[in-house]
């Protein structure tokens with residue numbers, strides 16, 4: 165499966181910083197043969213769309229409303245994202261689950277809406293440190309995946325991307341070993357395939373959590389790790405490109 169590397173800029177960026185960062189990315193794209201995307205803050209979608217013109221780097225957002233249109237102050241719809249050329253929307257990132265109270269049900273509604281609206285949702289799942297230490301990783305991640313599978317039609321399953329992001333690894337510099345991550349990815353693959361064998365085998369399952377050039381190769385060679393969701397390292401063009409090169413082998 166062709167690998168997918170996605171940058172999650174979170175609440176970082178400025179007009180000047182984006183110009184420099186995407187200028188750097190643009191100038192280093194030769195030799196990269198994986199799929200590449202950046203998920204940028206809403207206000208910069210128009211700017212980044214134009215900075216990425218005529219490149220193969222795809223634009224994405226970091227969230228999307230579960231509603232189609234209407235009286236939802238502060239929310240952003242699939243149609244608005246499509247207006248700016250977005251193809252992806254991150255859904256259910258742990259920072260939104262934690263700071264914005266997004267439950268598994270809200271996340272499932274957003275995934276459904278993103279698909280209905282023509283976007284590819286990048287569904288984030290992952291356990292806390294406490295849950296990991298209690299040996300509950302598979303249960304927690306399994307529940308997060310099942311909450312979404314419950315609302316999807318069989319044919320929709322292949323339209324999602326999943327990102328396994330252990331919360332204790334996000335922004336901390338700590339990571340599971342590639343083998344530990346692979347165990348969770350394989351469990352996610354099983355759930356997807358048991359729901360629909362053909363569709364489930366085509367879903368890309370990304371690893372996220374302190375992935376950087378020095379550790380990416382180990383993750384990317386695992387059989388069920390189909391790419392990465394990159395936070396901190398996506399803010400440096402050289403690091404983002406270095407990870408993309410490793411995913412291109």
Ligand code: PEP
Nearest residue numbers: 334335372373374395396
């Ligand atoms: C993320 O927030 O999606 C992420 C993976 O962040 P970092 O790479 O900084 O750990």
